[in-house]
Amino acid sequence: MNAINESWLSAANSSVLRLITAGSVDDGKSTLIGRLLYDSKGVFADQLESITRSKYKRVAASEIDLSLLTDGLEAEREQGITIDVAYRYFATPRRKFIVADAPGHEQYTRNMVTGASTAQVAIILIDASRVVDGELLPQTKRHSALAQLLGLRHIVVAVNKMDLVGWDPQIFERIREAYAALAQKLGIAGFHIIPMSALKGDNVVERSDKTPWYDGLPLLSLLENLPTAAPDTQTAARFFVQWVIRHGGHNVNDFRGFAGQLAGGRLSVGDAVKVLPSGQTAKVARLVQFDRDVESVVGGDSVAIVLDGDIDVSRGDLIVAAHAPIRVSREFDADLCWLDRQELSQVRSYWLKQGTRVTQAKIKAVHTRRDIHELQHVAVAAGATLALNDIGRVTLVSRDLLALDPYTEQPATGSFILIDAATHQTAAAGMVR
CATH class of the missing domain: 2.40.30.10 (Translation factors)
Known part of the structure; x- marks a missing residue:
């Protein structure tokens, strides 16, 4: 427990990476997340004891069924499948992670969409033992298409269960070529691909001596080094009003601010803005965060905007730069x-x-x-x-x-x-x- 707390404290000022695992049924998504949690010391002792004693274990008695760390529903453990999206959190000294385990069954595609909607990285798992003549499974294609459709910034292809095919580099190369062809069809600009065994831990946290032919990073090191989006000041400012704040209403100069979170762009005191859909214009008189005024805010900042004119602004209205094309x-x-x-x-x-x-x-x-x-x-x-x-x-x-x-x-x-x-x-x- 102390190791976990120290890990989170040391990562207090590090970036946060949101990722989702996807792929077909039984590709090892839950096991991979369990391995990441276990090897990064992100599991409490009582959790380990609980899954060790579980009647739903699907591994040898001497081994830990790491998939049970994310498959928390009774139906999931009974059937050995993932039904709902499970979110887990862990950290390394370099970065914090929020990871979502998405179901592989086609009937739960909607759950994958839910988990991927806030993710930055998709880890697409492929079971190396189930790829015949380089033909990828339908759910691998579907989840890759969804990742591209939802605009996920990074695609990591985890070729899992390489131990079942004797760590054959030719099988890995055929899968790499098949996914490259798929990526080209879907319009995926680039992807990372890693041979691994989530169950055994090869190339998950540390490099494996079973893949001397692979010269890339193990999964965790890759995730630690992927760039995350900094506050985006290049896109146009978009601010949905969540709440209208009023106090001191009996005074002549009563406070009226519009609270919300700025999505992209930058707003500064004095900027001309427009309220949509009404089209009314005004200038930013104040930007208030908690109990202090600030001169400017960037995408991701929560703030209350005070305008210089008494115009009608309500929850759901959008505040944008006055001359922004929209x-x-x-x-x-x-x-x-x-x-x-x-x-x-x-x-x-x-x-x-x-x-x-x-x-x-x-x-x-x-x-x-x-x-x-x-x-x-x-x-x-x-x-x-x-x-x-x-x-x-x-x-x-x-x-x-x-x-x-x-x-x-x-x-x-x-x-x-x-x-x-x-x-x-x-x-x-x-x-x-």
Whole structure:
């Protein structure tokens, strides 16, 4: 326990990397995360004792079933599969990590989308013993396509269970070539690939002597060295109002600030800004963080903005630089990942939530559906729908005006979710195109 606390304290000022494991069923995702936790001293003694005594162990009596560190649901342990996304936290002296273990089954693709939506790195696991003639499994392709669609910054391909194929470098090379072809089809600019055994720990935390032909870093060292995004001051400032703060309302100069988190860009006192969708303009009079004023804030900072004029600003409004180019519209195209068991209906209204703004919307048309085997969008007939786990390009029409950016340029204003108004289930995750 002391080692864990010291690890977190020493990493107090280090960067945080959010990552997700993905891939097909039984590729070893949960075991890999368990290995990272175990070897980085991120597991408490009572947790180890609990999984050692577990009746659901699937390894030899003398070994620890590391997958049980993330498979916490009773159904997961009974069936030996991952059903829901499990988040775990660990640290090294160089960096903190938030890691999500995503299910491999196709029916739980929506869980993978949920976990990947906030991740910076996707670790795509491939079971080396199951790749026949260089043909990757369908879920490997699907999860890679989703990682690209969601704009994850780094792709790490973990070729797992190399011990089952005798650490054959030719098998590893065939898998590398197959994934390179897949990456080219999907538009993935680059990826890292590592041969490993999550169960045995080879090339996970330390280099393995079984792969003298591999000259790259082990997984943990690679993750420690991947660049994370610094506060982005190059993109345009986007600020969704979360809360209107009022106090001293009986005074002439009562305080009225608009609280939220700046997504990208920079705001400074004196900047001219515009409130959307109304289009009213003002200047930033004050920027207040906790009990002090600051001169400027950058992307990721939480702040209360005080404007120099009494204009109408409410929760859900967007504050941007006065001359920033941004589209304001009720109709737009987007990619939808359908997450609900009930199919998309073009006659129903859904709640659309973008940042803190909530409005109603309808799907005007479904244009294409992504064929995960052909890895391309396929045109569909008029009146087509989307079912659970489908990915499609659609046109939506909202009740109110929305300020929109392409997702690839500004995720804060380029992403949204659809909510079923009757069941309150999240129906879809959307990305503006």
